[in-house]
Amino acid sequence: MKDPVVAKRPARPGDTGAERGVAAAPHASEAPIPPTPEAPETTKAPHVRPGDRIFRGLATGSGVFIVVLIGAIGLFLILQAIPSLGLDNVNFLTSREWNTTDPSNLRFGILDLTLVTVVVALLALLIAMPIALGIALFLTQYAPRNLARPFAYVVDLLAAVPSIVFGLWGLFVLGPVLFPFSEWLIENLGWIPLFAKGNVNVQLGGTIFTAGIVVAVMILPIITAVSREVFERTPTMHVEGAIALGATKWEVVRTTVLPFGKAGYVSASMLGLGRALGETIAVAIILSTATSSFGWSLFDGGSTFASKIALAAPEFNDPRSAGAYIAAGLVLFVLTFVVNAIARSIVAGHKEYE
């Protein structure tokens, strides 16, 4: 009974060549069957199978490729941006001006772009986070099993809607619908800077307010999907522990599911924020371009990094103007990178459950 097992062991797929070579010798000597003449040869030089070598090469290659790719993108952005940054006649970080039509007199600063981008993304996040939490909890804790799966598909389907469609919907459907509400906010809460009358026509709906709501809908699926997966993995032993103590459904959620899923939920939201920061075409369609700079109102128009770059494609024939946009793209790249890094560190700092 013992011998076949011993004989089989070296051939186990998980064994690496080196281990096998070493391990094979003692087992072979224990076995009643004398070792075949080939056996000592394999123990001399660790034998690597071609399949192992090829697969390792492919896997390592893919890993290296992605790192090189990201590095190359960063490098490209920096190299293309530097000459234009040198020609910039205003402060790149603190100026609200953006005029690149005359390549011999470049005046571009990112302050306005940064503010509009961040405000749109934060508004979207503020709206999407509680809704996504609700959906994820409903799907994992409250929905009947046969309903939860199709419902989750529907939410995932939302992610498959092209962003141009969201843009059109925002501009032609949501914008007009929001108008009475926006007007009411401006009239009654206008004394709060956030709800003050903005620098674009509210009736057209091309405001940060509309864009933020549309982007919220767009990032809802990713936040929901990731949170749902995390909540689903709440250890049964903890859930049962709470139930056995006489916890109601909500108390089970509060004492086990939420503490367990908190980090996952936060990082899911950060992923959503990353998307919101980079959302391009929907925002480009919705936001009306403003003649004056951003004044901290949700009813302002303006441009985000991504929408500004997308709408400026005709200017890219001159490398000096194009460089200005690439510099803006570089800032967006760094911003998204930082947001993702924060998300990672939050997840890494959550050790109680390991």
Added chain:
Amino acid sequence: MAKRLDIKDLNLFYGKFHAVENVSLAVPPKNVTAFIGPSGCGKSTVLRSLNRMHEVAPGARVEGKVLLDGEDIYASTVDPVEVRRTIGMVFQRPNPFPTMSIRDNVVAGLRLSGVKDKKKLDEVAERSLRGANLWNEVKDRLDKPGGGLSGGQQQRLCIARAIAVQPDVLLMDEPCSALDPISTLAIEDLITELKKEYTIVIVTHNMQQAARVSDQTAFFNLLGVGQPGQLIEVDDTEKIFSNPGQKATEDYISGRFG
């Protein structure tokens, strides 16, 4: 507290699967009743039906009665949440809430029942931890997370959590199966202590353990795969282990099968 349990014609189902058939059994107060039997015989399922945990599994169903001092816990007017607040449970693997401190873990059940008075909570925490023989080991780190304790300490923490609400009955589902022999001994000693105040039902795979800690032993068996589990016999532990009434019991405890 320390009430008696009477199980009457209990049939348990998982969906269409008939898991346990016609169990009738009396659990006297301030007494330890052990459930033994081979894997899959339904002893844990019966235990979980005693505090209405069985029905938490999707499709699970219960027929029959479980009387707690004469009152059916399956009566339509009874809230399962209330049942679980008066019948405590300790699980196979220690499951303190990892994000809560040791103190918060102990008083978690009390908090759920709406007790907010901090002085009262601290008192209960100390009393329960002393009751679970854990106080001396953790009194200096009550604010540290419960997950930082050893497995045996965690299990005693779970026992402290269960007894903090002063339950009528304490159910234990193989409480020592994930523990080393020294921690097991500590838990067994604790069970003997707790018996003075609580009605205890314990499921165990370890027959020596059943013999050491219990006053009464119930042997469960199943006739074959796919067949429902059955209660073969229940009697004083001494009698079961020295002179069982059924051949199957004798075969099982003497190690001839299972």
